[in-house]
Amino acid sequence: MSGQNHRLANSGSIDRSAPLKFQFDGQQYEGYKGDTLASALLANGVHLVGRSFKYHRPRGIMSAGSEEPNALIQLGDGNRTDPNLRATRIELRDGLVAASQNRWPCLKFDVGSVNNLLHRFFPAGFYYKTFMWPASWWLKYEHWIRRAAGLGKAPQGRDPDRYEKTHRHCDVLIVGGGPAGLAAALAAGRTGARVILVDEGTLLGGSLWSDLDCTIDGAPGLDWVRATVAELQAMPEVTLLIRTTATGYYDHNYLTLLERITDHLGTAPDHLPRQRLWKIRAKRVVLAAGAIERPLVFANNDRPGIMLASAARTYMNRFAVTPGRRVLVLTNNDDAYRTALAMHAQGVRIAGLVDLRAQPKGPLVAAAAAAGIAVHPGQAVVATRGALRVSSVEIMKLTADGAGVTGSARKIECDAVAMSGGWTPTVHMFSQSGGKLRWSEDVSAFVPDLSVQAETSVGSCNGAVSLVKCLKQGLKAGIEAARATGYKGRVTAAPNVGEPPQSDRRDLWVVPGKKPLGHAGKHFVDFQNDVTAADVHLAAREGYQSIEHLKRYTTMGMGTDQGKTSNINALAIMGEVLGANVPGADVSRVGHTTFRPPYTPATIGAYAGRNIGAFFDPVRTTAMDFWHREAGAKFEHVGQWMRAWYYPKPGESLRQAVDREVKAARDGVGILDATTLGKIDIQGPDAAEFLNRVYTNVWLKLAPGRARYGLMLKEDGMVMDDGVTARLSENRFHMTTTTGGAAGVLDWLEEWRQTEWPDLKVYITSVTEQWAVASICGPDCRTLLAELCPDIDLANDAFPFMSVREGTVAGIAARVFRISFTGELSFEINVPRRHGLALWQAMMEAGEKYDICPYGTEAMHVLRAEKGFIIVGQETDGTVTPSDLCMDWIVSKTKVDFVGKRALARRDIVSADRKRLVGLLTEDPNEVLPEGAQIVEAVQPEPPMAMIGHVTSSYYSPSCGRSIAMALVKGGPTRIGETLSIPLAGKTIRAVVTEPRFFDLDGERANG
Amino acid sequence: MVEKVGPTPPGLDPTPLDRVIGPIGGPAEAGVVLSERRHWGKLVLRGEPDDKKFITGATKALGVAPPSKPNTAATIQSTAIIWTAPNEWLVVSEPGTEAALESALESALAGTHHAITNVSDHSTIIRLSGTAARAVLAKGCAIDLHPRVFGVGQSAQTNLAKAQVIFRQFDEMPSYDILVRASFAPYLWAWLTDAGLEFGVRVEG
Amino acid sequence: MLLIDCPWCGPRDDEEFHYGGEAHILRPRDAAALSDEAFADYLFMQQNPKGPHLERWSHNHGCRRWFNMLRNTATNEILEIYPMGEKPKTEAGQAAYAANWRRETAAEKNALSGEGS
Structure with missing residues (x-):
C-alpha cells in the first residue's frame, strides 16, 4: 500500500492535522479525523470490502450513507x-479494527464464490424449491444453509456495554438535519418552541457538504449551515442530536431515536452509556429525511469501484477522496454531471460521461461539454470488466425505445464508475406514521400523500429536487408547526439560492445488455441480497407478482438495508413486466412493501436499556425478609414477591425440611410470614352491601369483630379470587386477597363501584403493604400469643374462630385475626410494616420454649392440602366454578344477585359432565403424583387416550403418612371409590378417588 | 439486587431501605442527591369534592383546602396534601403526626361520607434532588417534566421505571419527593442510583 | 404507543391504562328472566369493528378512574373521551352507538326495564 494515494491535496472537511491509524482485515492504514471508515479506505485506494450474501461476489463501497448495501x-x-x-x-x-464479512479464507480468495459459478442452480426461490423434500431432512438442510448464508458474526457472550433509555417531549421534532431540516428548526426555534432536531450523521447540513456548487445569499452553502447551527445552538429550548437515528414512528407522534454516544470514541468513559434510546412524544413532527440515489440496473453493475454518483461527489467534496483516477459517469439525469464537473475541477480524469438520454440539454450538460468531458448521449453501459475492481466498461448505442442496444460495443478503460438513476425520497418515517403514499411521475418514486398524524414532510423526502424548494418547505413547515403548538413568530424569509438548474430524466429500469436478460452478466437490483432483474422476471412468471410476494420469493429488500437502494427499481421492473402482460398495470399499481421500524439496524441492547439483571423485574420483599435470609431460607417467586419457601437445617432435603415444618405446625407451633396477601380497606355506609354483591355468600349480617371466608367470581361464574374479610366496625371492612390477585381484585372492585354501582357509598383503598403479617398456628400458639398479648382475651368464647380483635402484641399495636389456613388453631397478627421484623423476632424469642418452627410456603401448601383447602390459581384456572370445587355451600341461594350469579345457571355450568374436585390416593402411598398430570379411565397402549381430568395439587403428607393429591375429574364426587390411571413417561400410576380432604375431617383442631 | 446490609440507626424503626442504602456520602458536585424520608405520616383521605361539609371540615383539620386541581399538591408548613383522584388525597405529614391528624380529620368530618386510611407504612419516600434530577426521572417516567409543564407544586401518579409512584416537585432545583410502595422501594432506589450514574450520585442521611 | 388524555390527569402513555372492552353494555336487571342465549349476548358478545369503537378505559396506574373513549380501531385516532354513565356527544360517537347490534336486544331491554326475553 502506498498510503492515502487517493486523497486530494486540499478541500474537504477532514482534519489533516489529526492522522488516525486503523486496521482492516489485518492490514494497517491511515486516515484523518472526520473520515468514515469508507472514506478512509477509499483514500487508500481500497474498494473491495466484502463478498455478497448469496453469490459471494466481490463488492465495493456503493454509497456514502445509511443506504449502503x-x-x-x-x-x-x-x-x-x-x-x-x-x-x-x-x-x-x-x-x-475492522474486518470484512462473508468470505473464507480471505476477501480476495473466497471459497464461497463457487456459488457464483453455480448460479444457474440458485434461482430465486431456490430454498423453497429445493429443500422442501423430504420434510424430515429440513433440520439437516437448515444447518447447512445457515452455515453458508449469513453475514457477520454475533458475539457469543454478554454485552459488556451499558445502554440507556430516556423519555422526552417536545413541540416540534425534526427528523433530518439537511437544508430542509435546518430551515425548519430555525423557523420553529425562533418562536421559542421546544424543538428537537435529529440527524444520523456527524455533521448538520446534509447535502450542502457535498454540493459545493450551491450558494445561499451569495455565500457558500456551508456558511449558511454554520450560521444556522450556531443560532440553533444558542437557543435554550432547541436540542440538536447528531449521531442519532430516528428509528421508528408509532401512534400519536411517538418516535424512537437511537443515539450513539460513545461508539466514535476509542475508549468510552465508564459513566456514559454506549447508546441511548430516546422515546419522544412530539406535538408536531417535521420529516426532512432526504432522498437516496438509485443505482442503475445494468449488466454486472456490482463490481467494486462502481458507486452512486452522489456518493462519489460526497467523497470528493467532503472527504477529499477521489474514488478513482479514471472515472466513468453513467446517468439518466443531470445530477451526475455535478459529480463529473466536481471531479474534473479537482483534476480527476473523467473517462466518459454516458447518458441514457438521447438528447441531454441544459446548463450542466453545456458545462460538461465546455470542460471537455466526453459525453456519450443515448448510450448505455452493456458490460463491465475487472475481477476485484472495475477496470473497463463497454458502451453501446441505445435503440430509440431504450429496450435494446444497437451498433458495436466500445470499450472504455476506467477504475471507477459513478452512476445515477434518479432519487428516491426517504419516506420510511412517513409511511411508518401511517401516512399514505402516492406515485409521483416527477421523481418516479413514491412520495407522501395523506398524513394521518400531526406531521409534515419537507424537502427531498417530499419529492423536492432543488435546494431552494427544500429551504422554503422547511421554513414554512417549521413556523407552521410552532404556531400549531401555540407559539407566535414571524415567518423567516427564504434566502436567495444559487444552484444549477436540472431538467429531465430517462427511466430505463433495466439498462439493456448485449444479450437477453440473464444471459450476459447479472443486472443487480438488490445488491445486498443478490437479487437480479432476471429474478424479478422469474418471480413474475411464476406468479409471485404481488409486491409482498415478490419480496418474500426473491428476498428483495429483506437485507439489513431493507432495500433502500433497490425497492423502487424492483417495483418498477415488476411494473414493466406486468405492464407487458396485464393491460393498465404500472408501477403505481404494483404498490410498495410495508416500511417497518427500525429505519436502520439497531442494537438489541438499546431496546433493552437498563431493564436487565436486577432491573428486569422488581423483586418485592417483606419486612421480615432479612430474618428469613439469615435463617438460611430457600425462596420462591410468587409473582414479584420473594417468599420463604422452606428453612432447611444443615443436610436437610426439601422433603425432610417440609415434613419437619408441617409436623411442628400440627404438634407445637409454627410461624409463617403471611405479609404478601393482598389487603384492602373498605369503608362507607354501603360497604356491607358492596361485599354482598361481589362475593357469592351473604355479608349484610356479619357482626363487627367477625370475619368470613369469601369467594369472588367473574361475571361468567368462574372463581377469580378468595380470602377472608373481617368487619372492623359497622362501616369498615378489612379484606384479604390472594398474593397474586391483590392488584387485580382492587381494580375489579373499583370497576364495579365506578361503572355499575356509582350510587354505593363506599371507598376502597389498598393497604397491602401497610401491614406485616405473622401467622402462627398449632396447639401451643394460643399460649405463646397470650405471653405477648396481654390485652386480648384469647379464650375460645371471647375470641372465637373467624373473628378479629385489636390489641398489642409484643408491645406493638396489632390487628389479630383468628382464622386458619392450616386447619390448626391459628392467629394472624398484623402490625404496621415498620414493626414486622420486631414482631417476628419477639415471637421467635418467646416461642423458643415451645420449639417454635418457622415454616415456608411449601409447608403451608401441604398443611392446607391436607385439609382440602383450595388455592386460587392452583385448583382453579379461570374455568372452574364454585360447584366444580364442591363448594356449593358458599353460594347464596337467597341473594337476588351477585357478580356471576346468572352465569352459574347456564346449561354448560350445571352440566353433570363437568370436571369437579376430588382427592386422589395413590395405590403406592409413597408415590407423589406430578401436578398437572392427566388422568384417564383406561390406559391405551399409546396416545391418544380420553383424558378425564388432571392433578391440581400433590404432596407427600407427613400428617397422613402418605401422598395426597387433589384433582379435577369429570364426574367428580360420583367417582369416589373408583380407581383411575395417571399414565406418565415410562410408567402408569393408579389412584383411588376420595373426598378432597385428608386430615382432621371433623375440623376440630381449629378450636385448639 | 445486591443488598448492602446496614442496620437501622439506633432508636429508629426500620424502613424498607435500611439494608439497601449504601454508605452516606458522595461527590459534592453530584448532579443527583438521594435520601430517604423516614416514616413520614401518610393518610389517604376520601370524600366528595362537591360535598361542602366535607371540604370545609377537611380544610379546618388540615389548615388548607385539599386541592381540587388534578396533579397538584397543597402544602402547609411541612405537610403536603396531594391530589390523587377526584375524591382522594394523600396527606403527607411529619413523622409521628399522622395519628393526631387522623383524629382531627375524623372529628372535623363527623357526619360526612368520608374515609381516612393510615397508610404510613404502605410506602416510603425517596427524595430526589439536584441539577440532574429531572433527567434522572425522565429515564423512567413518560410524562412531560419540562418546567413549562411540570413545576413546583405539581404532582403526578404514574410509572417510574417498573414501579408505580406518586411524586411531587417542591423546589426549583428541581427536587422531588417520590412515594413508592415499600416492597418496590429497594428496586426503585437501586434504579435511581443506576440512572444517576452519569451525573454523579450523593446519598444523604 | 397511544397517548390517552385522561379526563383527570391529562395525556399519559397507554401503559398506564387498562382497557375495559366495549362500552355501553348494560348489565341485565333481572338476569334470571333471560334465556341463556340472551344472557350470552350480554356476557360474551362484543363488537369488533374496523373503525370507530366505543370502549371503556381505566387510568389504573394513575387516578384509577374509568371513562369512555371513542377510538378508531384502524388508525388508533381517539375521537372522543366522555364520562362513565354518559352517551357520546360527537357525531361519530352517536353513529357508533346507534349502529351497535346490541341496541334493542333482549339483554339490553332487560337492563333498561327488567323484562325477560
Whole structure:
C-alpha cells in the first residue's frame, strides 16, 4: 500500500492535522479525523470490502450513507463485536479494527464464490424449491444453509456495554438535519418552541457538504449551515442530536431515536452509556429525511469501484477522496454531471460521461461539454470488466425505445464508475406514521400523500429536487408547526439560492445488455441480497407478482438495508413486466412493501436499556425478609414477591425440611410470614352491601369483630379470587386477597363501584403493604400469643374462630385475626410494616420454649392440602366454578344477585359432565403424583387416550403418612371409590378417588 | 439486587431501605442527591369534592383546602396534601403526626361520607434532588417534566421505571419527593442510583 | 404507543391504562328472566369493528378512574373521551352507538326495564 494515494491535496472537511491509524482485515492504514471508515479506505485506494450474501461476489463501497448495501463490516472483537455495520457510517478513530464479512479464507480468495459459478442452480426461490423434500431432512438442510448464508458474526457472550433509555417531549421534532431540516428548526426555534432536531450523521447540513456548487445569499452553502447551527445552538429550548437515528414512528407522534454516544470514541468513559434510546412524544413532527440515489440496473453493475454518483461527489467534496483516477459517469439525469464537473475541477480524469438520454440539454450538460468531458448521449453501459475492481466498461448505442442496444460495443478503460438513476425520497418515517403514499411521475418514486398524524414532510423526502424548494418547505413547515403548538413568530424569509438548474430524466429500469436478460452478466437490483432483474422476471412468471410476494420469493429488500437502494427499481421492473402482460398495470399499481421500524439496524441492547439483571423485574420483599435470609431460607417467586419457601437445617432435603415444618405446625407451633396477601380497606355506609354483591355468600349480617371466608367470581361464574374479610366496625371492612390477585381484585372492585354501582357509598383503598403479617398456628400458639398479648382475651368464647380483635402484641399495636389456613388453631397478627421484623423476632424469642418452627410456603401448601383447602390459581384456572370445587355451600341461594350469579345457571355450568374436585390416593402411598398430570379411565397402549381430568395439587403428607393429591375429574364426587390411571413417561400410576380432604375431617383442631 | 446490609440507626424503626442504602456520602458536585424520608405520616383521605361539609371540615383539620386541581399538591408548613383522584388525597405529614391528624380529620368530618386510611407504612419516600434530577426521572417516567409543564407544586401518579409512584416537585432545583410502595422501594432506589450514574450520585442521611 | 388524555390527569402513555372492552353494555336487571342465549349476548358478545369503537378505559396506574373513549380501531385516532354513565356527544360517537347490534336486544331491554326475553 502506498498510503492515502487517493486523497486530494486540499478541500474537504477532514482534519489533516489529526492522522488516525486503523486496521482492516489485518492490514494497517491511515486516515484523518472526520473520515468514515469508507472514506478512509477509499483514500487508500481500497474498494473491495466484502463478498455478497448469496453469490459471494466481490463488492465495493456503493454509497456514502445509511443506504449502503455492500460495505458491511464486522467491528471490534470479543463480546464488543458488532456485525453488519455500514463502513459509510463508521466514524474513523485511532486504533479502529475492522474486518470484512462473508468470505473464507480471505476477501480476495473466497471459497464461497463457487456459488457464483453455480448460479444457474440458485434461482430465486431456490430454498423453497429445493429443500422442501423430504420434510424430515429440513433440520439437516437448515444447518447447512445457515452455515453458508449469513453475514457477520454475533458475539457469543454478554454485552459488556451499558445502554440507556430516556423519555422526552417536545413541540416540534425534526427528523433530518439537511437544508430542509435546518430551515425548519430555525423557523420553529425562533418562536421559542421546544424543538428537537435529529440527524444520523456527524455533521448538520446534509447535502450542502457535498454540493459545493450551491450558494445561499451569495455565500457558500456551508456558511449558511454554520450560521444556522450556531443560532440553533444558542437557543435554550432547541436540542440538536447528531449521531442519532430516528428509528421508528408509532401512534400519536411517538418516535424512537437511537443515539450513539460513545461508539466514535476509542475508549468510552465508564459513566456514559454506549447508546441511548430516546422515546419522544412530539406535538408536531417535521420529516426532512432526504432522498437516496438509485443505482442503475445494468449488466454486472456490482463490481467494486462502481458507486452512486452522489456518493462519489460526497467523497470528493467532503472527504477529499477521489474514488478513482479514471472515472466513468453513467446517468439518466443531470445530477451526475455535478459529480463529473466536481471531479474534473479537482483534476480527476473523467473517462466518459454516458447518458441514457438521447438528447441531454441544459446548463450542466453545456458545462460538461465546455470542460471537455466526453459525453456519450443515448448510450448505455452493456458490460463491465475487472475481477476485484472495475477496470473497463463497454458502451453501446441505445435503440430509440431504450429496450435494446444497437451498433458495436466500445470499450472504455476506467477504475471507477459513478452512476445515477434518479432519487428516491426517504419516506420510511412517513409511511411508518401511517401516512399514505402516492406515485409521483416527477421523481418516479413514491412520495407522501395523506398524513394521518400531526406531521409534515419537507424537502427531498417530499419529492423536492432543488435546494431552494427544500429551504422554503422547511421554513414554512417549521413556523407552521410552532404556531400549531401555540407559539407566535414571524415567518423567516427564504434566502436567495444559487444552484444549477436540472431538467429531465430517462427511466430505463433495466439498462439493456448485449444479450437477453440473464444471459450476459447479472443486472443487480438488490445488491445486498443478490437479487437480479432476471429474478424479478422469474418471480413474475411464476406468479409471485404481488409486491409482498415478490419480496418474500426473491428476498428483495429483506437485507439489513431493507432495500433502500433497490425497492423502487424492483417495483418498477415488476411494473414493466406486468405492464407487458396485464393491460393498465404500472408501477403505481404494483404498490410498495410495508416500511417497518427500525429505519436502520439497531442494537438489541438499546431496546433493552437498563431493564436487565436486577432491573428486569422488581423483586418485592417483606419486612421480615432479612430474618428469613439469615435463617438460611430457600425462596420462591410468587409473582414479584420473594417468599420463604422452606428453612432447611444443615443436610436437610426439601422433603425432610417440609415434613419437619408441617409436623411442628400440627404438634407445637409454627410461624409463617403471611405479609404478601393482598389487603384492602373498605369503608362507607354501603360497604356491607358492596361485599354482598361481589362475593357469592351473604355479608349484610356479619357482626363487627367477625370475619368470613369469601369467594369472588367473574361475571361468567368462574372463581377469580378468595380470602377472608373481617368487619372492623359497622362501616369498615378489612379484606384479604390472594398474593397474586391483590392488584387485580382492587381494580375489579373499583370497576364495579365506578361503572355499575356509582350510587354505593363506599371507598376502597389498598393497604397491602401497610401491614406485616405473622401467622402462627398449632396447639401451643394460643399460649405463646397470650405471653405477648396481654390485652386480648384469647379464650375460645371471647375470641372465637373467624373473628378479629385489636390489641398489642409484643408491645406493638396489632390487628389479630383468628382464622386458619392450616386447619390448626391459628392467629394472624398484623402490625404496621415498620414493626414486622420486631414482631417476628419477639415471637421467635418467646416461642423458643415451645420449639417454635418457622415454616415456608411449601409447608403451608401441604398443611392446607391436607385439609382440602383450595388455592386460587392452583385448583382453579379461570374455568372452574364454585360447584366444580364442591363448594356449593358458599353460594347464596337467597341473594337476588351477585357478580356471576346468572352465569352459574347456564346449561354448560350445571352440566353433570363437568370436571369437579376430588382427592386422589395413590395405590403406592409413597408415590407423589406430578401436578398437572392427566388422568384417564383406561390406559391405551399409546396416545391418544380420553383424558378425564388432571392433578391440581400433590404432596407427600407427613400428617397422613402418605401422598395426597387433589384433582379435577369429570364426574367428580360420583367417582369416589373408583380407581383411575395417571399414565406418565415410562410408567402408569393408579389412584383411588376420595373426598378432597385428608386430615382432621371433623375440623376440630381449629378450636385448639 | 445486591443488598448492602446496614442496620437501622439506633432508636429508629426500620424502613424498607435500611439494608439497601449504601454508605452516606458522595461527590459534592453530584448532579443527583438521594435520601430517604423516614416514616413520614401518610393518610389517604376520601370524600366528595362537591360535598361542602366535607371540604370545609377537611380544610379546618388540615389548615388548607385539599386541592381540587388534578396533579397538584397543597402544602402547609411541612405537610403536603396531594391530589390523587377526584375524591382522594394523600396527606403527607411529619413523622409521628399522622395519628393526631387522623383524629382531627375524623372529628372535623363527623357526619360526612368520608374515609381516612393510615397508610404510613404502605410506602416510603425517596427524595430526589439536584441539577440532574429531572433527567434522572425522565429515564423512567413518560410524562412531560419540562418546567413549562411540570413545576413546583405539581404532582403526578404514574410509572417510574417498573414501579408505580406518586411524586411531587417542591423546589426549583428541581427536587422531588417520590412515594413508592415499600416492597418496590429497594428496586426503585437501586434504579435511581443506576440512572444517576452519569451525573454523579450523593446519598444523604 | 397511544397517548390517552385522561379526563383527570391529562395525556399519559397507554401503559398506564387498562382497557375495559366495549362500552355501553348494560348489565341485565333481572338476569334470571333471560334465556341463556340472551344472557350470552350480554356476557360474551362484543363488537369488533374496523373503525370507530366505543370502549371503556381505566387510568389504573394513575387516578384509577374509568371513562369512555371513542377510538378508531384502524388508525388508533381517539375521537372522543366522555364520562362513565354518559352517551357520546360527537357525531361519530352517536353513529357508533346507534349502529351497535346490541341496541334493542333482549339483554339490553332487560337492563333498561327488567323484562325477560
